[in-house]
Amino acid sequence: MYCFRLNILFLIGFIFLSCENNSDIDNEGLCCDNDFYYNNVSAFYNHYDSEFNRLSVYLEFFDEIENIASISGSIEENGVKIFEFTLNKLDINPEVFTFEGNLLDSYNNPILSDTIFLYDMIINVQFEDNSFYEFLSDLTTPISPEIINYNIPNSFELDSINWKILTIGLDVKDLNGFSNIDLVKYEIKTTLLNACEDECVIDENCNQDIIGDDYVADDTWVLDYNESNTDTTFSYSKEILIRPIDGSALYDEDGNIIFSETDCGRTGIVEFKLIVTDKDGMNDTIQGILMEITK
Numbered sequence: 001m002y003c004f005r006l007n008i009l010f011l012i013g014f015i016f017l018s019c020e021n022n023s024d025i026d027n028e029g030l031c032c033d034n035d036f037y038y039n040n041v042s043a044f045y046n047h048y049d050s051e052f053n054r055l056s057v058y059l060e061f062f063d064e065i066e067n068i069a070s071i072s073g074s075i076e077e078n079g080v081k082i083f084e085f086t087l088n089k090l091d092i093n094p095e096v097f098t099f100e101g102n103l104l105d106s107y108n109n110p111i112l113s114d115t116i117f118l119y120d121m122i123i124n125v126q127f128e129d130n131s132f133y134e135f136l137s138d139l140t141t142p143i144s145p146e147i148i149n150y151n152i153p154n155s156f157e158l159d160s161i162n163w164k165i166l167t168i169g170l171d172v173k174d175l176n177g178f179s180n181i182d183l184v185k186y187e188i189k190t191t192l193l194n195a196c197e198d199e200c201v202i203d204e205n206c207n208q209d210i211i212g213d214d215y216v217a218d219d220t221w222v223l224d225y226n227e228s229n230t231d232t233t234f235s236y237s238k239e240i241l242i243r244p245i246d247g248s249a250l251y252d253e254d255g256n257i258i259f260s261e262t263d264c265g266r267t268g269i270v271e272f273k274l275i276v277t278d279k280d281g282m283n284d285t286i287q288g289i290l291m292e293i294t295k
Contacts, residue, residue, distance in 0.1 A: 036133050037133075037135055039062075040061050040062055040063075040065065041059070041060070041061060041062075042060050042061060042062045042095075043058065043059070043060040044058065044059050044060075044123075044135075044137065045057070045058040046058075046121055046137060046139055048103070048112065048139060048140070048141050048142075050112075050114075050141050050142055052102070053102050053103050053104055053110045053111075053112070054100070054101070054102050054103070055083075055085070055099065055100070055101055055102075055103050056098075056099070056100055057073060057085070057087060057098060057099040057100075057121075057123075058096070058097075058098050059071065059087055059096070059097045059098070059123065060095055060096045060097075061095045061096075062095070063095060064094040064095050067127050067128045067129070068125060068126070068127060068128075069126045069127055069128045070086065070126045071086070071087040071097050071123065071124065071125050071126070072084065072085065072086050072087065072123075072124045072126070073085050073086075073087060073099065073121060073122065073123045073124065074121070074122050074124075075112070075119050075120070075121055075139060076119065076120045076121075076122065077113075077116055077119050077120070082111060082112070082119070083103060083111050083112075085099050085101060086099065087099045087123075112141055114141075116141070117140060117141050117142075117143045117175040117176050118138060118139075118140055118175060118176050118177045118180075119138070119139040119140075119141075120136055120137075120138070120139070121136070121137045121138070121139040122134055122135075122136055123135055123136075123137070138176075138177055138179055138180070140176035140177065140180050140280070141176075142176070142278075142280040142282055143174075143175050143176060143282070144278070144282040144283065144284055145172050145173065145174040145176075145180075145181060145276045145277075145278050145282065145283065145284050146172070146173045146174070146284050147170055147171070147172055147173075147274055147276055147284050147285075147286050148171050148172070148173045148233070149170065149171040150168075150169065150170040150171075150274055150286060150289070151167075151168065151169040151170065151237075152168045152169075152272055152289050152291055153166075153291060154290070154291060154292065155291065155292040155293070155294055156242065156291060156292070156293050156294070157293075157294050157295065158242065158243070158244055158245045158265050158267065158293060158294070158295045159244045159245070160244060160245050160246060160295075161244050161245075161246050161248060162244050162248075163241045163242065163243060163244055163248070163250055164241070164242050164244070165239050165240070165241055165242070166239070166240045166241075166242050167237060167238070167239050167240075168186065168223070168237065168238050168240065168272070169223070169226075169235065169236060169237035169238070170184070170223065170235075170236055170237075170274055170276075171229065171233055171234065171235050171236075172184060172233070172234050172235075172236065172276050172284075173232055173233050173234075174232060174234065174276075174278060175232050176278060176280075177231070177232065178225075178228060178234050180278045180279050180280070181234065181276065181277075181278055181279075182277050182278055182279045183222065183275075183276070183277045184222065184223040184225075184236045184274075184275070184276045184277075185217070185221050185222045185223065185274075185275050186221050186223065186238070186272055186273060186274050186275070187215040187216060187217045187221065187272070187273040187275070188215065188216055188221075188270055188271070188272060188273075189212050189213075189214065189215045189216065189270065189271040189273070190210050190211070190212035190216075190268070190270055191211070191212065191268070191269040191270060191271050191290070192209060192210070192211055192268045192269045193209065193210040193211075193266040193267070193268040193269075193270070193293075194209055194266055194267050194268045195207045195208050195209050195266075196247075196263045196264035196266070197264070198263065198264065200263050201263055202247075202261060202262055202263050203262060203263055206262070206263035206264065209268075210266065210268075215271070215273050215287070221238075222238075223236035223237060223238045224236060224237060224238060242265070242293075243259070243262065243265035243266075244265050245264060245265045245295050246264065246265070247261055247262040247263050247264045247265055248261060249261040265295075266293070267292075267293045267294055267295050268292070268293055269290060269291070269292055269293070270290075270291055270293065271287070271288055271289060271290055271291075272287075272289040272291065273285065273286070273287035273288075273289070274286045274287075274289070
């Protein structure tokens with residue numbers, strides 16, 4: 001079985017609010033110009049270690065900005081402020097501001113809930129002229145993503161002369177939100193691909209069955225994001241072109257060969273493995289999904 005894949009890349013970014021001191025600015029200096037972030041911020045990173053209840057925040061500018069009075073941050077959930085902190089400038093590098101601290105209350109209990117996994121982090125840059133700039137980022141407390149549904153047919157019938165599209169799909173639940181999903185992919189095991197029935201012309205071994213014991217992966221076997229079903233549930237799919245019974249080659253629109261001709265399109269049994277991995281390195285896997293290829 002040979003497959004052709006169309007890949008789509010997504011760029012997931014932060015949501016920004018920016019601020020300057022201007023006579024037309026309302027809300028005590030808040031404005032809507034995003035240029036400050038893109039022109040000045042070279043890196044931003046936050047991470048919460050739920051095992052030790054420790055928060056790390058890193059902010060770096062391209063160059064030192066001398067008129068910064070202070071940089072503070074807050075963690076909010078549904079508009080309720082839960083924790084506030086101050087980022088300090090590094091003595092060895094004035095372009096970098098950081099915060100490191102344990103999020104514990106006066107009774108040494110975690111400040112963040114063990115049942116909430118997505119918070120808003122607001123970073124506020126206060127300037128000496130009392131203007132300010134803010135941007136918003138997600139803060140997640142790690143929880144494994146979950147494959148809650150998948151769509152792979154039990155059987156797929158080959159066409160006699162034309163390549164056909166096999167569409168597979170799945171739904172992922174991630175309480176950390178869409179931006180926390182790093183990769184959704186599939187692997188295939190050729191449990192049994194039957195031998196070609198006619199005389200072998202291209203491959204002298206075409207009349208032998210193909211039996212695979214292990215799943216096979218490829219960097220291009222990545223499912224594409226379709227839509228958000230809810231705030232925490234997301235749909236992915238992939239179109240896979242399957243070779244016809246006569247083994248015909250696949251050509252692009254200009255007549256260039258994508259996949260060369262073979263002796264036949266094989267029937268048999270394949271197994272799918274579905275894998276979703278998040279940016280915290282946590283994952284969920286479903287394997288042993290059988291599909292029969294018929295003619």
